[in-house]
Amino acid sequence: MIDFAYQRREAANRVACSHPEDGLHVWQINLDDPHAHADDCAQVLDADERARAERFAFPLLRRRYLAAHAALRGILGCSLGRSPDAIELRTDANGKPCLADVPSPLRFNLSHSAGMALVAVSWRHEVGVDIERWSEPAHLMAMVAHYFSVSEKAAFWSLADEQRVPGFHRWWTLKEACLKATGVGLRFPLDAFCVEFRPQFRPRLLDGPSAMQGLQLWSLDLAGVGWSAALAWADPRGNGARPSPTVRQWSWQGWRI
Incomplete structure (x- = not known):
């Protein structure tokens, strides 16, 4: 048959x-x-x-x-x-x-x-993608203090309490996607570039090295609750x-x- x-x-x-x-x-x-x-x-x-x-x-x-x-x-x-x-x-x-x-x-x-x-x-x-299952990192506050840029810290603390765990993972996946698209991985300091990760704004690179200029960023909608995912695409013709x-x-x- x-x-x-x-x-x-x-x-x-x-x-x-x-x-x-x-x-x-x-x-x-x-x-x-x-x-x-x-x-x-x-x-x-x-x-x-x-x-x-x-x-x-x-x-x-x-x-x-x-x-x-x-x-x-x-x-x-x-x-x-x-x-x-x-x-x-x-x-x-x-x-x-x-x-x-x-x-x-x-x-x-x-x-x-x-x-x-x-x-x-x-x-x-070049393209970079990252997916993370939500969890509440035991040292989330320490990670924010250590890895977020100055402006990202201000953005994080502006989030409501219930937005901080998903906000952290949204930030993390966007950062990882940028690093993977440029091929540098976590050898590049996370606080050396800045992304817009707040849910009410379009994800985008706010500040970063020349290798990251022109990256288009997206937070991806996935089937299922409790996941964050992001995509970075190095299309120099794009406007984001x-x-x-x-x-x-x-x-x-x-x-x-």
Whole structure:
């Protein structure tokens, strides 16, 4: 019997990957989906990734790692018209993953937290994405004092009490996305640049080094309460006023066809 629903899900994955409307796609991935079988996921990864997965002490963390990296390869594969296990990755001089053997303008970034992951794919410009499950950091006040810039501290303390935990995670994801888009990671001091993270304002870079100028920022709307996510896109032609990119749901049931 032909599973037409299966074929439609697989086709939807491929069409969305291979026909970028604006050069930028974002995918939300459920790492705990029962169709994300660990053995299948492991088969499309390279030897280094499989070795890293084996070092996880807890099976849940191992399974989520395998799912996140298999989904990334699935998304890159259907974006390029290749099978997931044919994708070769390396890291650039800053340690950011990139394609190893494809002469393509494709850029991408992966982030995962708990049972959820995001993959951002851009056809022309560098991109950074971050996702965080809300928690109340034991030392939240100390982190605000240590890592926020002067203006960000003032903005944080202007928030109502009930806005501070989500506000902190909104700030954190925006910062992480900026660092990942520029490829510098957390080696760059968090208080050396400033973002607008208050919920009543559009996210944007307020002040920062030349490498971050031109970044467009978004806080992303995700399915489910208790998550924050952000996207930074290095489009030098943008004015920061574009609509927020649509977050697509990755289907595991057709990902390897």
